[in-house]
Amino acid sequence: MKVILDMDPGHDDALAILLVLAHPELEVVAITCCAGNAPLHRTVMNARVVLEVVGHQDVPVAKGLPAPLLRPLQTAPEVHGATGLDGPVPPEPSVPPVGEHAVRLLARLLLESDETVTLIPTGPLTNIAAALRMHPRISSNIERIVLMGGAVGEGNVTPSAEFNIWVDPEAAAVVFEAGVPITMVGLDVTHQALLYDRDLECIRRMGTRVSTFACELLEFYSRFHRGRYGWEVGPVHDACAVAEVLRPGIVQTRDMYVAVETSGVHTRGRTVCDVLGVTGERANAAVGLAIDRDAFVELLLEALASYR
Numbered sequence: 001m002k003v004i005l006d007m008d009p010g011h012d013d014a015l016a017i018l019l020v021l022a023h024p025e026l027e028v029v030a031i032t033c034c035a036g037n038a039p040l041h042r043t044v045m046n047a048r049v050v051l052e053v054v055g056h057q058d059v060p061v062a063k064g065l066p067a068p069l070l071r072p073l074q075t076a077p078e079v080h081g082a083t084g085l086d087g088p089v090p091p092e093p094s095v096p097p098v099g100e101h102a103v104r105l106l107a108r109l110l111l112e113s114d115e116t117v118t119l120i121p122t123g124p125l126t127n128i129a130a131a132l133r134m135h136p137r138i139s140s141n142i143e144r145i146v147l148m149g150g151a152v153g154e155g156n157v158t159p160s161a162e163f164n165i166w167v168d169p170e171a172a173a174v175v176f177e178a179g180v181p182i183t184m185v186g187l188d189v190t191h192q193a194l195l196y197d198r199d200l201e202c203i204r205r206m207g208t209r210v211s212t213f214a215c216e217l218l219e220f221y222s223r224f225h226r227g228r229y230g231w232e233v234g235p236v237h238d239a240c241a242v243a244e245v246l247r248p249g250i251v252q253t254r255d256m257y258v259a260v261e262t263s264g265v266h267t268r269g270r271t272v273c274d275v276l277g278v279t280g281e282r283a284n285a286a287v288g289l290a291i292d293r294d295a296f297v298e299l300l301l302e303a304l305a306s307y308r
């Protein structure tokens with residue numbers, strides 16, 4: 001199965017890369033970068049750093065749009081540090097990003113593919129929205145979009161909104177209205193997929209370059225979650241979307257209509273999920289409500305252990 005990751009690495013995006021690349025049954029045809037957790041030049045660098053650590057410099061990395069469609073960029077240094085990937089000492093990437101713009105690359109790879117491609121966006125949806133608007137024919141070659149973003153319940157950046165959707169709500173609205181199959185893996189799911197200190201200890205004991213890198217990422221990442229939520233390590237949000245692609249059904253979903261709030265004063269970026277079907281609108285997403293946490297953690301730890 002071919003997949004494209006569109007992301008803003010980011011600690012949990014980095015773990016998502018490590019999870020997917022441990023599974024050769026998924027062919028990662030590109031990583032397209034958006035701005036989000038950190039400015040674009042940092043997210044591009046961070047994607048390349050992760051590929052360098054795992055020796056997958058063959059995966060093309062492309063630079064996308066540097067800011068949301070209509071708004072100034074807001075980043076998350078309080079979670080991910082100034083670089084977007086604070087913690088480990090990063091290796092110098094040996095391969096530059098590709099010259100082609102991420103939006104163009106996304107469209108070209110989709111249009112040229114003789115099979116459908118699954119998109120896994122784990123950052124603001126800026127690039128995906130631009131690709132859908134500029135190249136509407138790509139829709140028919142998208143198998144499904146399994147995105148990390150949104151929430152049925154509470155947000156994490158405001159009481160109403162999850163970070164990825166809040167950063168670029170207009171882009172999210174375009175994607176949810178595009179008529180493409182969407183699986184939304186939001187905070188209701190990812191906040192059930194917590195890593196604990198004992199999981200971190202398992203990773204530490206693996207004693208490889210990749211596991212040490214993952215450990216140092218998680219140690220930094222845990223500071224924010226320990227402080228705000230009292231969680232030991234925290235949710236590896238973006239890896240949950242990859243897990244759903246690897247093991248369809250690991251995330252339990254319900255089909256429903258999702259609208260994205262773009263103009264609310266207090267609710268900007270909220271994914272308004274019609275759980276009870278009261279709007280009468282046709283469902284446009286399979287919305288994640290729960291995850292098999294133990295199966296997810298096992299999948300993640302197995303993936304990290306597979307690197308030698």
Ligand code: BDR
Nearest residue numbers: 010012013122163164237
């Ligand atoms: C999402 O926001 C980012 O900080 C994470 O990488 C994840 O994609 C969680 O709200």
Ligand code: CA
Nearest residue numbers: 010013122123
């Ligand atoms: Ca992310």
